[in-house]
Amino acid sequence: MDSGSLPQDPRPTAPGDLAAAPGAVAAPNDPLAPTARQILDVAEREFSRHGVDKVSLRELGVASGQRNVSAVSYHFGSREGLLAALLSRRIRRLNQLRLERLRLLARLGKADEPHAVIGESFRVLADAVRDEPWGADFVRVLAQVFFHPELDFHALVPEALTEGYRLSMTLIQPALGSLPPQTLEDRMSLAYHHGTYALAMWLHTHGPVTAGHEAAYEAFVDDTVDFIVGGVTAPRSRRPA
Template sequence: MVQLSVKERILLAAERLFAERGLDGASLRQISAAAHNGNNTAVQYHFGSKERLIQAIFEYRLRDLNERRAALTAARRPKDLRTWVECHIVPVLEQGEREGSHYLSFVAKLQQHGRRDVLDRLAPELLAPTHLFRERAGALLPHLPEPLRGHRIAHAMAFSVYAGAEREQSRARDEEVLPYAVHVGDLLDGLVGFLQAPVSSATASALTGAGAREIALPVHP
């Protein structure tokens, strides 16, 4: 059995409590207790603040997640939209299958709280795969004008997190879920269909009438 460091125990406990109770529902003292640490100030000692702790959870998970994305991209050499979506999204969904992981539920809670500022403070290299995916996927959707193209890509990524979080929570409650391969395949079918759907005349008219322009959209690592 792998022995976790104190910092890792704190990160995993914080991820679980934030996923279950929300960002404001878990105190640093409760996180220390959940990490089986007798020192009530252990979180402050190792991370300084709740904001830094939240950032550290992303840093802890994203390094492995991005390595998996890189390995899939190298193996699949994506050229079509579905393969790009698969290489970017499957590593996210795999997180929900890991024993003891509450990462997807944690990210979903963060999105619900509108805490985009946490991601803005991450090292650029951790978000580089997401920006690359947006660029490559966007290039394969020339029929979508901006800001609709970026809007769809951002919401496809957000939906994948919510779908994975729902499955993660169902598995934790020992509820029946679809076999993983079926879950992934069906979700990819839906996401690609959503991304490739044509723009209706009603939406095009509304876009022209609103004078919409490209806007900054949330990052979904």
């Protein structure tokens, strides 16, 4: 598949999209005003450290330096609205990076190779954990959301922000023609969930990625890629007739 088959730019997301997240009520004309941005930064840190259910909105307001104890509710409406904005802010950036990497694979003639496509798609998140000041906290929060009994990731994050993930499935489908589309979708979902959980477990065990164990982290990421690619591309077991 050549690069012309890939979208040339991430699907645009209007500034008001964060305000449209479930339960979110943003400041007029500025859903990411400085106050809202400060609250999101603090919420990401506190949810990562203590759990998405363990910190009250009032406590987040105090921790983010807000005099108005209702500031979090004013900007985001509810805990779900806050989580929707928190996730969407980071996933928007990860989606852009994922699309850029898929375009590069297309230019290299590798956009139909499952190991390359799945590997680069996952490494976008793994690299954020290593390189971004928010990466470790974000992946811990994301893992909690994935496995939370009362939260639905797909209800919190607009579908447009997962374009790169969905494009990955489209690109590798021809190479996995024996897999029904629903099976591929199910396996990719399992792969993404497992990969996120694996990164969160690394952080739980080792802490943030530092120069002292960066090589070990990279080896862990490589092994995780091999594991999830193997799961996605494995032949189906025979079903009884």
